Amino acid sequence: xGIATMASAAALTLVALTAVACGDGGTSAGGPKExxxxxxxQGTSLDHDRKVLEPELAKFTRKTGIKVKxxxxxxxxxxxxxxxxxxxxxxxxxxxxxxxxxxxxxxxxALLPFDDATLAKVGGRDRFLGPCLAATGAQGKPPAAVxxxxxxxxxxxNKKLFREAGIDRxxxxxxxxxxxxxxxxxPGQWGLTLQAGQxxxxxxxxxxxxxxxxxxxxxxxxxxxxxxxxxxAIKQYLDLMQVHKIVNPSNVEYTDTAKxxxxxxxxxxxxxxxxxSAGSFEAVGMKMDDLGVAPIPLPDQPPPGGRRVxxxxxxxxxxxxxxxxxxxxxxxxxxxxxxxxEQALLNKTYGSLPTVKDAYTDPAFQTEQxxxxxxxxxxxxxxxxxxxxxxxxxxxxxxAMKSMFADVASGRTVDAAQIKARLAQADQQLAAGS
Amino acid sequence: xxxxxxQTPAARTAAAGGxxxxxxxxxxxxxxxxLLPAVLLELLVHLVPMLVGLVMSFRKLTQFYIRNWSxxxxxGLDNYRVVLDFDSAVGRSLLHSFWVTIAFTAASVGTxxxxxxxxxVLMQRHFRGRGLLRAFFLVPYALPMYAxxxxxxxxxxxxxxxxxxxxxxxxxxxxxxxxxxxxFWSLVVVxxxxxxxxxxxIIMAGLQNVPRDLYExxxxxxxxxxxxxxxVTQPLLRPVNQVLLLVLFLWTFNDFNTPYVLFGESAxxxxxxxxxxxxxxxxxxxNFGLGSAMSVLLxxxxxxxxxxxxxxxxxxxxxxx
Numbered sequence: 001x002g003i004a005t006m007a008s009a010a011a012l013t014l015v016a017l018t019a020v021a022c023g024d025g026g027t028s029a030g031g032p033k034e035x036x037x038x039x040x041x042q043g044t045s046l047d048h049d050r051k052v053l054e055p056e057l058a059k060f061t062r063k064t065g066i067k068v069k070x071x072x073x074x075x076x077x078x079x080x081x082x083x084x085x086x087x088x089x090x091x092x093x094x095x096x097x098x099x100x101x102x103x104x105x106x107x108x109x110a111l112l113p114f115d116d117a118t119l120a121k122v123g124g125r126d127r128f129l130g131p132c133l134a135a136t137g138a139q140g141k142p143p144a145a146v147x148x149x150x151x152x153x154x155x156x157x158n159k160k161l162f163r164e165a166g167i168d169r170x171x172x173x174x175x176x177x178x179x180x181x182x183x184x185x186x187p188g189q190w191g192l193t194l195q196a197g198q199x200x201x202x203x204x205x206x207x208x209x210x211x212x213x214x215x216x217x218x219x220x221x222x223x224x225x226x227x228x229x230x231x232x233a234i235k236q237y238l239d240l241m242q243v244h245k246i247v248n249p250s251n252v253e254y255t256d257t258a259k260x261x262x263x264x265x266x267x268x269x270x271x272x273x274x275x276x277s278a279g280s281f282e283a284v285g286m287k288m289d290d291l292g293v294a295p296i297p298l299p300d301q302p303p304p305g306g307r308r309v310x311x312x313x314x315x316x317x318x319x320x321x322x323x324x325x326x327x328x329x330x331x332x333x334x335x336x337x338x339x340x341x342e343q344a345l346l347n348k349t350y351g352s353l354p355t356v357k358d359a360y361t362d363p364a365f366q367t368e369q370x371x372x373x374x375x376x377x378x379x380x381x382x383x384x385x386x387x388x389x390x391x392x393x394x395x396x397x398x399x400a401m402k403s404m405f406a407d408v409a410s411g412r413t414v415d416a417a418q419i420k421a422r423l424a425q426a427d428q429q430l431a432a433g434s
Numbered sequence: 435x436x437x438x439x440x441q442t443p444a445a446r447t448a449a450a451g452g453x454x455x456x457x458x459x460x461x462x463x464x465x466x467x468x469l470l471p472a473v474l475l476e477l478l479v480h481l482v483p484m485l486v487g488l489v490m491s492f493r494k495l496t497q498f499y500i501r502n503w504s505x506x507x508x509x510g511l512d513n514y515r516v517v518l519d520f521d522s523a524v525g526r527s528l529l530h531s532f533w534v535t536i537a538f539t540a541a542s543v544g545t546x547x548x549x550x551x552x553x554x555v556l557m558q559r560h561f562r563g564r565g566l567l568r569a570f571f572l573v574p575y576a577l578p579m580y581a582x583x584x585x586x587x588x589x590x591x592x593x594x595x596x597x598x599x600x601x602x603x604x605x606x607x608x609x610x611x612x613x614x615x616x617x618f619w620s621l622v623v624v625x626x627x628x629x630x631x632x633x634x635x636i637i638m639a640g641l642q643n644v645p646r647d648l649y650e651x652x653x654x655x656x657x658x659x660x661x662x663x664x665x666v667t668q669p670l671l672r673p674v675n676q677v678l679l680l681v682l683f684l685w686t687f688n689d690f691n692t693p694y695v696l697f698g699e700s701a702x703x704x705x706x707x708x709x710x711x712x713x714x715x716x717x718x719x720x721n722f723g724l725g726s727a728m729s730v731l732l733x734x735x736x737x738x739x740x741x742x743x744x745x746x747x748x749x750x751x752x753x754x755x
Contacts, residue, residue, distance in 0.1 A: 083720070109501050406610075429719065432522070432721070
């Protein structure tokens with residue numbers, strides 16, 4: 001073969017390869033007797049998740065003969081991976097999604113709608129906890145997913161530091177939170193730790209405090225971020241660092257949970273508002289006898305129009321990718337993962353809350369700590385806005401708050417008018433994207 | 435095949451059936467054919483995505499259409515209008531990022547080039563330990579990018595970072611390095627640290643081509659060290675510098691990794707580089723049409739700068755020739 005022929009052959013092969021790569025139709029990766037499952041990171045590491053899930057998946061295979069290929073995906077990558085799968089049409093059969101993304105992903109059309117007939121195949125609507133099911137997509141549309149792990153916010157506190165300061169109970173109102181925080185702030189120790197550099201975490205607190213002030217971030221699907229109640233809510237949160245000085249300004253560099261968990265465990269901070277995370281506290285060396293949890297304090301006097309909300313309905317949903325080639329198998333898998341037995345087992349391991357009512361009979365969910373979260377989830381939790389632009393809302397508001405925290409930490413003052421101006425800017429950006 | 439190669443061209447022609455010699459045509463075609471795989475790959479890896487980006491920039495490609503791109507409505511020039519409307523929040527923040535990026539590029543490229551030149555010239559003469567020092571200087575260039583920049587991020591933290599510890603600054607007055615105005619300079623320092631070894635390497639290679647006797651002649655004529663550098667070293671390094679500065683400019687202006695690893699998804703306003711800004715606009719807010727319009731504008735700007743730079747430098751080269 002001459003060199004020229006070889007070169008053309010190589011070129012042709014390349015073209016052919018390209019054609020193959022582009023010509024594949026949109027399908028999921030699993031075959032008819034196989035499922036690909038994308039799990040989110042619920043445990044202390046991706047490896048921990050694999051160890052927890054693999055025996056359960058084997059159980060499912062023994063029961064149904066369907067093999068499940070597992071891929072655990074970290075939070076920083078999960079949304080981008082789902083977007084890529086949506087764009088290319090090639091993705092998993094079944095996947096975990098953060099429940100706040102439900103309406104956004106629902107709008108892409110990539111997820112199988114759980115209409116009544118589909119819900120019936122996985123055991124019916126009534127098995128699930130009401131608030132959890134409300135966070136599975138836009139109102140009036142069939143859910144885009146079913147809840148698998150329930151979560152809510154609580155106020156974790158270090159009992160040892162409380163004892164040392166002569167405080168015998170956690171704060172019950174926002175003013176008490178500030179007073180308690182001040183008592184617990186001294187050189188080398190802070191009353192409260194915040195993940196002030198974490199975009200989504202900031203947005204969650206804006207939504208929770210916003211509800212207490214009566215803010216509505218969307219009117220239907222139209223963004224209305226820049227309202228007085230919203231600005232007041234964000235100011236209330238920033239003031240923990242700015243005015244009351246019970247939060248270490250260095251917390252603006254906290255972009256993940258680990259540092260706050262560690263501060264509480266090491267006695268560098270006394271309180272931390274977080275989702276149920278007993279397992280993670282244990283992993284960073286917290287003495288578990290010293291760990292207490294209470295509902296996040298509500299305002300002393302709710303402002304007019306304010307709602308009694310101290311958490312959003314957090315958690316993880318389980319969705320089916322519409323392009324699956326094994327719809328029956330996928331639904332069978334959803335049914336398995338939301339069965340009473342698996343719900344009790346998995347939520348116990350991860351320290352989250354079951355999303356089906358029957359699982360609560362398990363003694364593991366009768367402890368004081370779990371009951372606190374359970375009470376919040378069923379009584380004073382509100383879903384994040386279930387609109388297609390929810391994820392953009394979190395990004396824009398959370399980023400604005402991160403940069404306002406940076407201003408506060410650098411010694412600049414952020415007042416309500418400035419907050420409202422930032423929110424108006426986020427509003428414009430959101431509108432430009434719609 | 436071996437047998438074929440062993441034959442003389444004439445014998446090969448005879449074996450092919452007595453056709454007239456095609457040697458000349460083949461010689462002309464050969465370079466093109468050899469380049470073909472590279473050209474095709476280039477088309478596939480660079481040009482096709484660029485064209486797709488161009489098409490996307492004229493569409494209203496939001497989350498509602500990513501599943502089926504072709505259904506995304508035509509936006510005409512709407513995306514460009516939004517991006518270039520400097521009275522709106524989107525346009526204003528893009529313009530801000532643009533100026534930050536210009537300042538960052540000027541500071542980073544200028545310093546990296548200065549460091550690279552200084553180190554290369556100082557190490558031109560042989561001395562003990564020169565090889566070791568050269569290898570040492572190249573370490574930042576050899577380190578995996580992510581590991582290196584994340585280490586910087588740790589060092590620059592306010593409470594637990596090494597920088598504040600070394601400066602003896604702790605407590606409530608300790609400065610922040612990853613937020614506020616300092617974040618810009620942190621970014622410049624990390625960027626210079628990463629790129630100057632490349633400048634050093636290239637200039638060092640360029641210096642190998644400067645004949646030693648030129649320095650000796652200059653020295654005999656009474657030229658001092660600075661005069662030698664200006665009259666001998668710099669003119670002979672000009673072609674190398676021209677390419678080096680262009681490459682450093684393009685890399686630094688487009689740098690995504692350094693700010694992304696240092697600051698995460700949302701960079702502080704003072705250090706909001708345009709690449710991160712475009713990423714935020716498209717991936718985080720799921721508006722790929724708008725992000726693409728920004729990318730196309732960035733591409734046009736860089737093409738314009740590159741073309742202008744090449745035109746000016748080649749004219750100067752001709753003038754010198």
